Amino acid sequence: MELPVINEIKPDIKNLSIYLRSIKKFGKTTLFRDVIIAKYGDPSCGLLVQCGFEKGTKMLDNINTLRITSYEDAIELKEYLINKRVFKRDKSGKIVRNEKRKPEYIPVKHNIQMVCFDTVDEICPLFEEETIRISNKEGQKKCKTINAAMGGYQAGQRYTADMIKAYMGDIEDAGIGVWGIAHTKFKTIREKGGLEEDGYQQLTSNLVSAYESAFGDIFDVTFTGVIDRNVEVRGEGDKAKRYATDEIRKLYFRGTTLIDAGGRFASDAVPEYMVFDKGNMGEDFIEVVEDGMEKSKTVLSKKTKKPTPQPEPEDEIEEDIDDIIEDDITEADEDLMEDVIDDIDEDTSDNYPEDLREHVKELCKTCEDAELKTKVKGIIKQYGKLSEVDDDGLKEMYDLLK
Numbered sequence: 001m002e003l004p005v006i007n008e009i010k011p012d013i014k015n016l017s018i019y020l021r022s023i024k025k026f027g028k029t030t031l032f033r034d035v036i037i038a039k040y041g042d043p044s045c046g047l048l049v050q051c052g053f054e055k056g057t058k059m060l061d062n063i064n065t066l067r068i069t070s071y072e073d074a075i076e077l078k079e080y081l082i083n084k085r086v087f088k089r090d091k092s093g094k095i096v097r098n099e100k101r102k103p104e105y106i107p108v109k110h111n112i113q114m115v116c117f118d119t120v121d122e123i124c125p126l127f128e129e130e131t132i133r134i135s136n137k138e139g140q141k142k143c144k145t146i147n148a149a150m151g152g153y154q155a156g157q158r159y160t161a162d163m164i165k166a167y168m169g170d171i172e173d174a175g176i177g178v179w180g181i182a183h184t185k186f187k188t189i190r191e192k193g194g195l196e197e198d199g200y201q202q203l204t205s206n207l208v209s210a211y212e213s214a215f216g217d218i219f220d221v222t223f224t225g226v227i228d229r230n231v232e233v234r235g236e237g238d239k240a241k242r243y244a245t246d247e248i249r250k251l252y253f254r255g256t257t258l259i260d261a262g263g264r265f266a267s268d269a270v271p272e273y274m275v276f277d278k279g280n281m282g283e284d285f286i287e288v289v290e291d292g293m294e295k296s297k298t299v300l301s302k303k304t305k306k307p308t309p310q311p312e313p314e315d316e317i318e319e320d321i322d323d324i325i326e327d328d329i330t331e332a333d334e335d336l337m338e339d340v341i342d343d344i345d346e347d348t349s350d351n352y353p354e355d356l357r358e359h360v361k362e363l364c365k366t367c368e369d370a371e372l373k374t375k376v377k378g379i380i381k382q383y384g385k386l387s388e389v390d391d392d393g394l395k396e397m398y399d400l401l402k
Helices: 027-042 070-082 119-139 154-171 209-218 281-293 321-332 334-342 356-366 370-384 391-401
Strands: 018-022 046-051 064-069 085-087 105-107 115-116 178-188 200-205 221-234 241-252 273-275
Touching: 018 209, 027 115, 027 178, 027 321, 046 070, 046 119, 064 154, 070 085, 070 119, 070 154, 119 154, 119 178, 119 209, 154 178, 154 209, 178 209, 200 209, 200 221, 241 370, 273 281, 356 391, 370 391
Parallel strands: 018 178, 018 221, 046 064, 046 115, 115 178
Antiparallel strands: 085 105, 178 200, 221 241, 241 273
């Protein structure tokens, strides 16, 4: 197993996995491009992975992108990102394999810091293909659809979701920031155990529950974009029509009863939403996210409790009583010695001398009874050293020695 380490938040957007959802044409892909440019000033530091038949970059320049259309492509992409190598292929495009049927690779170079899958809606079918293949290979009932894979009853979707979680986790563990883009729709939300009529509408992902749950586990935060439109009714009666007069784009960082969003930020570390009121929101987005990460840090109290010294057993005390006394004298500043002696309580009984501490020192030096010295030594050890022994301790030592 790995040894435990104390985690620390590093306020860098690269260290945060982001699940970005909205209706179509909100500007999700554009935001990723703008973040890469604002953060690194180099498009090659980011990679937009267009999944399946998703297309959305024809009108975006300065964006580093590629397309994957199969599970095999997805595996090669992971090799490219993590190990900086790709499959070696023959002239027909088939993967070249060695005598052990293992793929051969060609080394490549890249400087990718963050990768974005656009969209995760489209990456799921690629992994479903592999789930169906494995299900048929493992002797399960032959199937052609994900609903029948792994015995059915959504077992195929759960198997696929676990594969996607492991896939994304491997990329993130390699130090590459991971984003996922998805589309949204309104769903009826029902609390577990609640009645059907108690459900409510919420804007969330358009994925099936098994995949949505997986992506909720994969990503640190879920941001949801909406477009608020002001509507004006024109005309009367049957001729009345509704017209959108203006609109405001909002990206929600924290959820509401209507908007599903949120993440692992500390409470109030980020605003409920930010308004997308200009063409390039890259720098503003980075500032909000990294500031939220900084505010999510905790500060440990510097107050520490001093452990109570435990007296050592008498049979383990090895120092000679004379050494203890001599060490105590040499540790004290000569100029302060009189003040240390004067600290003895003036209420000392008439049976004890005023300079009690000094008398105890002299009595200790002249004492020849080994058993008595051990008892005195034990009293001193309870306080740490002779200069810290209080009146009661001094009196007890004086009585023993006298």
